[in-house]
Amino acid sequence: MKHMRIPPRTGVGLELAKGQLLRIVCPNGSQVADVTAFAADYRTEYLSSGRTIDYVGSIYPTTGDRLWSNRSRPMLAIEGDTAGRHDFLLAPCSQEMFERLYGVVGHHPSCYENLVKALTPYGVDSDAIPVTFNAFMNVTVDSQTGRIDIGAPRARPGDHLDLRAEIDLIVGVTACAAEKTNAGAFGPIDLELS
Amino acid sequence: MKHMRIPPRTGVGLELAKGQLLRIVCPNGSQVADVTAFAADYRTEYLSSGRTIDYVGSIYPTTGDRLWSNRSRPMLAIEGDTAGRHDFLLAPCSQEMFERLYGVVGHHPSCYENLVKALTPYGVDSDAIPVTFNAFMNVTVDSQTGRIDIGAPRARPGDHLDLRAEIDLIVGVTACAAEKTNAGAFGPIDLELS
Numbered sequence: 001m002k003h004m005r006i007p008p009r010t011g012v013g014l015e016l017a018k019g020q021l022l023r024i025v026c027p028n029g030s031q032v033a034d035v036t037a038f039a040a041d042y043r044t045e046y047l048s049s050g051r052t053i054d055y056v057g058s059i060y061p062t063t064g065d066r067l068w069s070n071r072s073r074p075m076l077a078i079e080g081d082t083a084g085r086h087d088f089l090l091a092p093c094s095q096e097m098f099e100r101l102y103g104v105v106g107h108h109p110s111c112y113e114n115l116v117k118a119l120t121p122y123g124v125d126s127d128a129i130p131v132t133f134n135a136f137m138n139v140t141v142d143s144q145t146g147r148i149d150i151g152a153p154r155a156r157p158g159d160h161l162d163l164r165a166e167i168d169l170i171v172g173v174t175a176c177a178a179e180k181t182n183a184g185a186f187g188p189i190d191l192e193l194s
Numbered sequence: 195m196k197h198m199r200i201p202p203r204t205g206v207g208l209e210l211a212k213g214q215l216l217r218i219v220c221p222n223g224s225q226v227a228d229v230t231a232f233a234a235d236y237r238t239e240y241l242s243s244g245r246t247i248d249y250v251g252s253i254y255p256t257t258g259d260r261l262w263s264n265r266s267r268p269m270l271a272i273e274g275d276t277a278g279r280h281d282f283l284l285a286p287c288s289q290e291m292f293e294r295l296y297g298v299v300g301h302h303p304s305c306y307e308n309l310v311k312a313l314t315p316y317g318v319d320s321d322a323i324p325v326t327f328n329a330f331m332n333v334t335v336d337s338q339t340g341r342i343d344i345g346a347p348r349a350r351p352g353d354h355l356d357l358r359a360e361i362d363l364i365v366g367v368t369a370c371a372a373e374k375t376n377a378g379a380f381g382p383i384d385l386e387l388s
Contacts, residue, residue: 042321049243050285050325053342055294059283060340070321072290089253089283091244096266100249127236127264131244131325143337146254148247 002193006033008186011114011174013122015040016165016193022076023162023192024173026083026136026155031187032176034092034111034132036119037067037075040168043123045069047076049088049131059088059141066166067133075169080162083155087137089148092129093178102179109177122170129172135161137181152183196387200227202380205308205368207316209234210359210387216270217356217386218367220277220330220349225381226370228286228305228326230313231261231269234362237317239263241270243282243325253282253335260360261327269363274356277349281331283342286323287372296373303371316364323366329355331375346377 006012011034016022024033039045048070055072056065062084067076091097092111098104116126136155141148175189176182200206205228210216218227233239242264249266250259256278261270285291286305292298310320330349335342369383370376 044319044321046321048285048325050283051291054284054291057342058340059335059342070285070323072288072294089244090248091242091264094266097245097248100266125238127238127240129264131242141253141335141337141340143335146252146335148251148253 004191006173006175006189006191008175008188009109009177011111011118011172013118013170013172016169016171018165018168020165021079021162021194022165022171023160024135025158025160025190025192027157027190028187029155029157029159030153030183030185031155031189032137032153032181033135033189034115034174034176035135036115036129036132036172038124038170039069040170044128045071045073046128046130047133052088060085061088074166076163077166078161079164080160083136083159083161085138085154086161087134087139088131089139090131090134092132093176093181111174111176114174114177115172119170119172124170150180198385200367200369200383200385202369202382203303203371205305205312205366207312207364207366210363210365212359212362214359215273215356215388216365217354218329219352219354219384219386221351221384222381223349223351223353224347224377224379225349225383226331226347226375227329227383228309228368228370229329230309230323230326230366232318232364233263234364238322239265239267240322240324241327246282254279255282268360270357271360272355273358274354277330277353277355279332279348280355281328281333282325283333284325284328286326287370287375305368305370308368308371309366313364313366318364344374
């Protein structure tokens with residue numbers, strides 16, 4: 001078992017071999033972790049929100065569901081999920097997003113920037129970072145109007161998401177840097193590889 | 195004004211200069227058109243579902259909204275929309291999708307295949323085709339469970355969507371090839387460029 005702690009508002013890249021289990025832990029509760037993945041053998045094959053939502057039949061994948069690539073290959077199987085609410089609609093927070101939606105001036109840490117830093121060493125181009133699977137993020141949709149709302153994460157201390165690699169992967173994970181997404185505070189994210 | 199008809203279950207690629215208007219018409223009603231776009235100057239900059247849903251604040255962009263790139267640039271402004279329901283959740287239908295979800299055996303026409311054919315001449319890689327903006331597609335989301343449902347398109351004969359290019363673009367448009375998405379029948383899609 002390998003343990004890793006992602007400090008608040010940072011990110012990591014790692015290799016995950018077929019069959020390995022990645023547990024993503026929310027140690028203090030109420031903290032989002034953006035997750036993305038690329039096939040180790042085809043770096044242009046990535047975790048796809050659109051394929052996953054179609055195959056799962058839901059915007060809220062959970063235990064028993066799989067996360068799919070743009071080539072329709074299963075990439076990760078969700079083997080456990082004690083939080084029960086994750087988002088696959090929104091792109092990772094970025095400098096431009098903070099400026100446009102929240103009027104931020106000057107540099108703001110972001111999941112996009114952290115994923116670029118974490119994945120560049122693995123040959124992933126900055127433009128190739130797709131819509132992320134936002135673990136523990138609480139996005140709701142109004143059925144009638146389609147309006148979205150970002151609520152406080154439901155994750156309590158110790159809640160976790162267990163992802164089994166179905167192919168060899170390069171994975172990026174962050175401890176999300178957005179105020180609203182994390183109910184105004186920032187915690188770390190813990191990873192356990194086995 | 196340039197007119198173009200996309201025959202049923204096919205697609206086209208075209209250049210759209212900044213300021214040009216693309217009207218996408220559903221001539222017979224009840225027919226979906228998958229739309230994607232790439233920046234003419236950076237072919238790795240593409241129409242992003244995740245950025246758009248975040249900036250629009252809704253899964254149902256309509257008149258007055260803009261469609262955004264992965265680099266957070268506005269690509270297309272929706273200047274008119276007589277149908278009022280489009281989808282930005284699902285990836286374009288593909289051979290693998292028809293096999294996995296509907297048990298299709300043998301070749302099935304698909305928006306993904308048609309977009310690859312249409313956009314390869316413009317230097318777009320097949321893996322780079324993202325989640326499409328699915329004009330006239332009627333996807334609903336259950337607020338509580340997150341389950342999605344694909345209903346019959348609401349578009350009546352002549353309904354249209356007007357998209358103004360905010361930067362120089364390469365655009366791909368299809369007349370969708372999926373049975374369920376189009377209520378079991380296939381019509382053409384008309385394009386008007388001005």
